[in-house]
Amino acid sequence: MKFAARVSHILPSVTLGLNERTLELRRKGHDIVSLGVGEPDIDTPEPVCQRAIEAINNRETRYTPTAGTVDLRKAIAGYMKEVYGLDYSIEEVMASSGAKQVLYNSVLATADKDSEFIISTPYWTSYPEMVHLAGADLVVAETKAQNNFKLTPEILDAAVTDRTSALLLNSPSNPSGVTYTLRELAGLGEVLENRDIWILSDDIYCNLLFDGNQFASIASIPAFRDKTIVINGVSKTFSMTGWRIGFAAAPANAIAAMTKIQDHSTSCPNAIAQCAAAEALRRGPSLTKAWVNSLEQRRDLMLDLVGKIPNVQVTIPQGAFYLWIDVSAYMGKAGIQSTLELTDKMLVEGGVSAVPGEAFGTPGYLRLSFAVTEAQIREGVKRMASCLKKLV
Ligand SMILES: Cc1ncc(COP(=O)(O)O)c(C=O)c1O
Structure with a gap:
């Protein structure tokens, strides 16, 4: 066979x-x-676990809308305001079974068969395989140790072609811990200006920062807010790896496209975990x-x-x-x-x-x-x- x-x-x-x-x-x-x-x-913090127990006792155990409950989507929007300082409506956010599924949804939604998809080294292990599964051509931009493994405008410029459909950024990075400043992101943005290229911003480690560093996302640059799919989740910040809740924040048309994909793969993420994730997001990174x-x-x-x-x-x-x-x-x-x-x-x-x-x-x-x-x-x-x- x-x-x-x-x-x-x-x-x-x-x-x-x-x-x-x-x-x-x-x-x-x-x-x-x-x-x-x-x-x-x-x-996982105690109030988050308590909320899950309450959800079971309340029998909040049925299918929810594919993109997540309204309560969770409001909590995601609130978190986007708190951590990114950005306004997203509940039509501009969705929840999935872990940030990994958010990533996979967003790769499937943006990578066509004859398009190119850019990632940079060192990259998180699942990115290339997701692009291969989507059937797009993978373009790996090689960074240099002397540049602290950062993608620079020059390296990005050499990787972009007329066939590029998306660029994936990950800051802070797994595996290097390298973190981009807003100025560096703006420099990358200049290369992409006037081009029809989606930016997938994997920000799953956004609250784990050292030396007084501040988190910056390319979505905060007004020209890129509607070209960026923010990928995030509760796994790392709230120690909820096994609960499997991730989320996206993006323009409504991107969320609709990803919801359609999720409709036919996994439907909604776990209903009890959604309640727990909403509690975590509402309490915020101070938890x-x-x-x-x-x-x-x-x-x-x-x-x-x-x-x-x-x-x-x-x-x-x-x-x-x-x-x-x-x-x-x-x-x-x-x-x-x-x-x-x-x-x-x-x-x-x-x-x-x-x-x-x-x-x-x-x-x-x-x-x-x-x-x-x-x-x-x-x-x-x-x-x-x-x-x-x-x-x-
Ligand atoms: C860079 C990066 N993105 C996404 C994920 C996936 O997160 P989740 O466990 O929420 O699916 C991980 C998990 O290790 C990661 O390191």
């Missing part, structure tokens, strides 16, 4: 695969420190501010420890909860040819997990999460350093 061609054109998720392999080794009794995790290390502050201390600790490992270069993350490190100096040593092989060795022989740069289109790098305890950071980095030392 044959599968459709699209199955062989997409790759399985390296990050989810790594998670499963870590769990399997733990089940077999291995002691593994996981620096590969992509989720917050706090519980988890103490945790965000503690992340900054953990980032500094990890920066300090990793900075002491010979021949490793570090990008200082201004947001999210990952450290993006260059270990290319170790490639070719002791038969290790790729960071995929290196992370496998680290996992099996060294007892520490990290995500290889190949998952983000950038071999030679590793992504380490600092959303773990200080003790795990110390032990995990120690194990990684010892693995690297054995290679030389």
Whole structure:
């Protein structure tokens, strides 16, 4: 029996695969420190959980409109005002089953078969596969370490053609933690001015910022407000990864297009989770501010420890909860040819997990999460350093 061609054109998720392999080794009794995790290390806040319990007790358990309840859409609009300072009506927002579904809806809505879709390195692992599933041509704009892995107007200009239908931006970035300023976004905007190009702005880490950095979105630039599909959700800010609620804010025609796609794929997201997400969004980012502050201390600790490992270069993350490190100096040593092989060795022989740069289109790098305890950071980095030392 044959599968459709699209199955062989997409790759399985390296990050989810790594998670499963870590769990399997733990089940077999291995002691593994996981620096590969992509989720917050706090519980979902209590008032949010209480609202979900109340929703079950009230039997708020039926299908809702595909785009989400009016109550949730009002909460999303309120959050867009609080965090972005922007006004969106309830026809200009919608909820989906996680930011991942919002992304997939928005890629399907903007990427035609004969069009080009731009992403930049290092990119979140699912972006290319979504573009492949949509049948569009993927254009990967290569950024440079010396530019702090930022897309520059020059690099963007070289990537844009008459066939470009969309550009995907992610700030703060997973995996690099790199965060764009409003001025930098305006510079990218100049390249796109007078062109019919959608901007998909994946802002899922928008509240996880360090060093006093302020969040900026290209949607805040008036000329781009109606060309931007904002992608966001409750997974990271409110530690609600398993609740599966993401949302979009965009002009009403884009929301209508994405709602039509969702109508025929998953319908509404989980009704109970919608109630909980509305509670989280209404309470706002202050609900988890103490945790965000503690992340900054953990980032500094990890920066300090990793900075002491010979021949490793570090990008200082201004947001999210990952450290993006260059270990290319170790490639070719002791038969290790790729960071995929290196992370496998680290996992099996060294007892520490990290995500290889190949998952983000950038071999030679590793992504380490600092959303773990200080003790795990110390032990995990120690194990990684010892693995690297054995290679030389
Ligand atoms: C950059 C980025 N976008 C989107 C998502 C998906 O978020 P969700 O879990 O809400 O689907 C993630 C999750 O890791 C992410 O890192």
